[in-house]
Amino acid sequence: MTKSTRKPSRVSTPKVTPALVAAHGLKPDEYERVQALIGRAPKFTELGIFSAMWNEHCSYKSSKVHLRTLPTSAPWVIQGPGENAGVIDIGDGLACVFKMESHNHPSYIEPYQGATTGVGGILRDVFTMGARPIACLNALSFGAPSHPKTRQLVSGVVAGIGGYGNSFGVPTVGGEVRFHTRYDGNCLVNAMAVGIAAKDKIFYAAASGVGMPIVYLGSKTGRDGIHGATMASAEFDDDSDEKRPTVQVGDPFSEKLLLEACLEIMAKDCVIAIQDMGAAGLTCSAVEMGAKGDLGVTLELDDVPCRETGMSAYEMMLSESQERMLMVLKPEKEKEAEAIFRKWGLDFAIVGRTTPTKRFIVKHGGKVVADLPIKELGDEAPVYERPFVETPKQPVVRAGDVTPPMNTTDALVRLIGTPDLCSRRWVWEQYDHIILGNTVQRPGGDAAVVRVNDGPKALALTADVTPRYCEADPFEGGKQAVAEAWRNITAVGARPLAVTDNLNFGNPERPEIMGQLVGCIRGIGEACRALDFPVVSGNVSLYNETNGRAILPTPTIGGVGVLDNFMASVTLAFKAPGQTILLIGETVGWLGQSIYLRDICGREEGAPPPVDLAVERRNGDFIRTLIALGTATAVHDVSDGGLLVALAEMAIASGIGAKLERPPIAVHAYWFGEDQARYVVTVEDGEAGRILDRAREGGIPARAIGTTEGDALTMAGERPILVAQLRESSEAWLPAYIAGTRS
Amino acid sequence: MKAAVLVFPGINRERDMARTLKLVSGRAPAMVWHADTALPPGTDLVVVPGGFSYGDYLRCGAIAARAPIMDAVRAHAAKGGLVLGVCNGFQILCEAGLLPGVLMRNQNLKFICRDVHLRVERSDTPFTRGYNAGQVIRVPVAHGEGNYIADGKTIARLEGEDRVLFRYAAPDGMIDPNWNHNGAINAIAGILNDKGNVLGMMPHPENHVEASMGATDGRGLFAGLVQHLEKAA
Numbered sequence: 001m002t003k004s005t006r007k008p009s010r011v012s013t014p015k016v017t018p019a020l021v022a023a024h025g026l027k028p029d030e031y032e033r034v035q036a037l038i039g040r041a042p043k044f045t046e047l048g049i050f051s052a053m054w055n056e057h058c059s060y061k062s063s064k065v066h067l068r069t070l071p072t073s074a075p076w077v078i079q080g081p082g083e084n085a086g087v088i089d090i091g092d093g094l095a096c097v098f099k100m101e102s103h104n105h106p107s108y109i110e111p112y113q114g115a116t117t118g119v120g121g122i123l124r125d126v127f128t129m130g131a132r133p134i135a136c137l138n139a140l141s142f143g144a145p146s147h148p149k150t151r152q153l154v155s156g157v158v159a160g161i162g163g164y165g166n167s168f169g170v171p172t173v174g175g176e177v178r179f180h181t182r183y184d185g186n187c188l189v190n191a192m193a194v195g196i197a198a199k200d201k202i203f204y205a206a207a208s209g210v211g212m213p214i215v216y217l218g219s220k221t222g223r224d225g226i227h228g229a230t231m232a233s234a235e236f237d238d239d240s241d242e243k244r245p246t247v248q249v250g251d252p253f254s255e256k257l258l259l260e261a262c263l264e265i266m267a268k269d270c271v272i273a274i275q276d277m278g279a280a281g282l283t284c285s286a287v288e289m290g291a292k293g294d295l296g297v298t299l300e301l302d303d304v305p306c307r308e309t310g311m312s313a314y315e316m317m318l319s320e321s322q323e324r325m326l327m328v329l330k331p332e333k334e335k336e337a338e339a340i341f342r343k344w345g346l347d348f349a350i351v352g353r354t355t356p357t358k359r360f361i362v363k364h365g366g367k368v369v370a371d372l373p374i375k376e377l378g379d380e381a382p383v384y385e386r387p388f389v390e391t392p393k394q395p396v397v398r399a400g401d402v403t404p405p406m407n408t409t410d411a412l413v414r415l416i417g418t419p420d421l422c423s424r425r426w427v428w429e430q431y432d433h434i435i436l437g438n439t440v441q442r443p444g445g446d447a448a449v450v451r452v453n454d455g456p457k458a459l460a461l462t463a464d465v466t467p468r469y470c471e472a473d474p475f476e477g478g479k480q481a482v483a484e485a486w487r488n489i490t491a492v493g494a495r496p497l498a499v500t501d502n503l504n505f506g507n508p509e510r511p512e513i514m515g516q517l518v519g520c521i522r523g524i525g526e527a528c529r530a531l532d533f534p535v536v537s538g539n540v541s542l543y544n545e546t547n548g549r550a551i552l553p554t555p556t557i558g559g560v561g562v563l564d565n566f567m568a569s570v571t572l573a574f575k576a577p578g579q580t581i582l583l584i585g586e587t588v589g590w591l592g593q594s595i596y597l598r599d600i601c602g603r604e605e606g607a608p609p610p611v612d613l614a615v616e617r618r619n620g621d622f623i624r625t626l627i628a629l630g631t632a633t634a635v636h637d638v639s640d641g642g643l644l645v646a647l648a649e650m651a652i653a654s655g656i657g658a659k660l661e662r663p664p665i666a667v668h669a670y671w672f673g674e675d676q677a678r679y680v681v682t683v684e685d686g687e688a689g690r691i692l693d694r695a696r697e698g699g700i701p702a703r704a705i706g707t708t709e710g711d712a713l714t715m716a717g718e719r720p721i722l723v724a725q726l727r728e729s730s731e732a733w734l735p736a737y738i739a740g741t742r743s
Numbered sequence: 744m745k746a747a748v749l750v751f752p753g754i755n756r757e758r759d760m761a762r763t764l765k766l767v768s769g770r771a772p773a774m775v776w777h778a779d780t781a782l783p784p785g786t787d788l789v790v791v792p793g794g795f796s797y798g799d800y801l802r803c804g805a806i807a808a809r810a811p812i813m814d815a816v817r818a819h820a821a822k823g824g825l826v827l828g829v830c831n832g833f834q835i836l837c838e839a840g841l842l843p844g845v846l847m848r849n850q851n852l853k854f855i856c857r858d859v860h861l862r863v864e865r866s867d868t869p870f871t872r873g874y875n876a877g878q879v880i881r882v883p884v885a886h887g888e889g890n891y892i893a894d895g896k897t898i899a900r901l902e903g904e905d906r907v908l909f910r911y912a913a914p915d916g917m918i919d920p921n922w923n924h925n926g927a928i929n930a931i932a933g934i935l936n937d938k939g940n941v942l943g944m945m946p947h948p949e950n951h952v953e954a955s956m957g958a959t960d961g962r963g964l965f966a967g968l969v970q971h972l973e974k975a976a
Binding site: 159162163166167168169251252253254256257344345428429430431432433434435436437440451454455566567 | 752753755756758759762763794795797798799800853854855856857883885887947949950953955956957
């Protein structure tokens with residue numbers, strides 16, 4: 001083991017000047033607050049610690065007051081936001097542990113490693129709590145396909161996500177990919193991990209007991225990722241490529257060993273508290289363990305396993321080297337725990353103790369390099385009520401004001417092959433989505449379904465947001481993201497339980513961006529309350545902008561639902577010819593902000609479809625009942641692209657066509673409008689009448705719109721189109737784009 | 744069946760394999776740690792499962808092939824004991840010299856996870872007696888390095904001695920480059936050693952064994968092994 005040298009670092013510590021303070025991302029008033037808090041000027045290492053704890057990424061200083069408004073409790077919530085991940089009760093003594101987190105800034109600078117470490121970080125958050133990860137999802141946003149960087153980012157990020165998850169050994173089962181010019185300078189990589197633990201064996205970060213050994217576990221500390229969290233709290237400019245050294249390098253092999261070793265020592269009851277070293281590494285993890293347990297912490301940096309010699313205290317405290325954990329052990333179990341870690345070939349070192357003083361003391365080379373009040377480091381971080389302006393409402397686009405530029409069939413063939421609607425097979429075939437042998441519904445459906453242990457219980461998992469709706473109306477967009485996740489879980493037959501939110505926005509110091517953040521959070525809160533779908537964990541990523549151009553507001557919602565029996569889940573594929581196709585939910589033909597309006601008519605405008613949460617709930621509950629009764633043979637929610645795209649996806653998934661009746665309203669608005677709270681359901685021919693009656697009794701709009709048959713989609717009054725041709729259009733774009741034969 | 748599943752650091756399909764062996768044979772296999780030097784007494788089947796042993800950092804399987812337990816596996820094979828290597832396990836067996844040839848990066852240089860069709864070439868081996876010769880089965884693959892290659896003489900010998908047990912094929916059983924996802928020579932998906940007691944294959948039959956999960960084509964391999972070993976006992 002390479003220990004740091006006891007010699008003072010060759011690099012003399014710089015003097016703390018206003019310029020150095022600014023370089024640490026602290027504003028002058030924030031620096032004054034630091035001085036007031038400790039009664040003196042901070043030393044260099046202390047400045048680094050404050051900068052790490054008080055940046056946006058770690059402190060949530062711009063979002064905190066608004067995040068507090070989100071509903072976070074329900075009878076089935078075991079742990080809400082504030083821990084490494086959220087925890088919900090899924091019955092039979094089992095808990096589901098899950099969270100989503102962004103790795104946007106690093107992925108833009110170094111796509112492969114940025115994405116791998118994003119996956120690694122979120123997996124650690126889950127197994128830190130004692131859960132074995134059973135699935136990963138991700139939500140990716142890239143710039144316009146024609147932007148010169150996009151192709152390389154897509155290739156690198158997808159390879160990175162696969163490279164980590166495949167080797168670690170967790171199936172990557174779902175997610176979403178989108179393209180929009182507003183992500184040209186800032187891609188988004190949101191990774192979600194889901195794990196299973198025994199309900200009474202959850203591990204937390206709060207330390208307890210004075211004089212307890214604090215143990216460092218996992219990989220060695222290097223100079224990588226220093227100030228990664230600070231970078232993630234700033235805008236990009238033209239020199240962002242020079243930030244490459246702040247990106248960490250992922251090692252899924254070490255993480256797999258860390259997983260097995262951690263679960264083994266947890267099973268042996270050795271652990272009092274555990275915290276993974278993520279953003280701001282040793283600093284953040286040690287402070288959180290102490291502060292949450294109302295204890296002080298003293299760290300001896302000379303005992304920290306280092307990858308290189310001569311590392312300074314500052315570097316060690318701010319390193320974001322991956323695959324590391326901090327643990328408070330039961331002293332009598334020290335030897336047993338060490339033996340387990342040695343067996344897995346991992347570093348194990350006692351690097352400190354808990355103390356009764358509530359001070360965070362860091363020693364290096366015999367000297368005290370930091371002595372700070374531990375509670376205040378976290379709790380006294382600045383909290384801002386930043387000024388915001390509400391996004392102006394957009395006018396409603398009336399179907400009569402949209403002239404279809406082409407016939408329905410041509411529009412469908414084109415839409416199904418557009419970057420935002422085409423098949424994602426090229427992406428998810430690079431992810432091992434079947435390892436562990438529990439993937440019931442693979443990627444490509446509404447929600448992934450993953451069996452829990454040997455079943456019959458299963459989880460339904462999804463990640464959703466429609467950023468163009470959020471841009472046009474943050475409140476409705478926030479609601480829609482939650483409703484869509486809830487709907488996707490419903491469409492496979494599962495009961496939606498809880499969400500994790502990953503809020504990606506631009507610079508919150510701009511009132512219009514802050515207005516987006518506030519509006520989306522209000523919308524999310526309203527929908528989560530109305531649907532009993534609480535937020536149990538989350539992450540905020542701000543400053544996603546380059547040279548003053550922000551991303552679309554992108555509050556990704558990761559949803560989790562439960563199925564009592566996985567065999568009762570349905571897929572979106574048509575099952576047999578001769579079945580009746582029902583449309584559940586009302587269609588007024590809402591074209592504003594639809595993909596049709598944007599990609600076929602070239603108009604990106606209008607108010608997005610409104611979300612009526614009472615209707616969402618009513619329609620969704622109806623669908624879930626149909627599935628539970630075994631009457632629904634296929635179900636698909638209607639979202640991006642509208643009804644005809646949903647039908648095409650059901651046809652493509654099965655190879656079976658459909659004969660569809662003439663629309664009751666304007667043809668383009670009916671087929672391509674994006675009205676919410678809708679599902680397509682197929683049922684046996686003889687069942688349709690009974691189900692329509694039932695819907696009528698429940699006040700649920702429902703109508704029979706056609707029959708499955710043949711090998712083509714045949715819309716009354718339109719040219720039929722072969723399912724095979726639709727499939728070809730759907731499958732072609734992404735591989736051709738990556739190969740460079742299409743832009 | 745008394746199976747032993749080897750566990751190297753970084754292996755990650757050992758649980759899938761153990762569950763399948765238990766499901767099909769009714770008996771949980773022994774999980775054998777890489778640093779051990781002996782197999783449990785009476786072991787009649789050694790399984791080298793899939794994963795990323797040692798992170799695949801040097802060359803897939805190269806480090807695991809030199810792990811302490813591998814001498815015991817070589818001795819077991821030399822005595823005619825059955826050895827099954829799947830995915831990383833196939834790579835490890837090649838690196839350990841128990842099988843000829845090597846597995847290169849997939850032709851498209853990407854990791855590929857999908858269901859593929861395999862043509863079973865022979866049914867008169869302990870590994871394939873649960874199938875008919877010429878039968879087409881659907882099982883998944885999940886690998887970045889599954890592109891089998893060996894020198895011309897070795898390939899000629901493998902083919903001449905009918906030691907290719909599985910080939911990537913179209914759903915109708917025809918050998919077609921469009922259905923050979925990783926570019927393996929002669930569409931080779933799995934091969935036997937010269938004594939016929941060691942099989943290495945890239946696809947994952949252990950992931951397709953349950954009707955409730957919608958696919959059972961992998962089950963025949965394990966059911967066949969159980970039958971073979973029961974008969975031998």
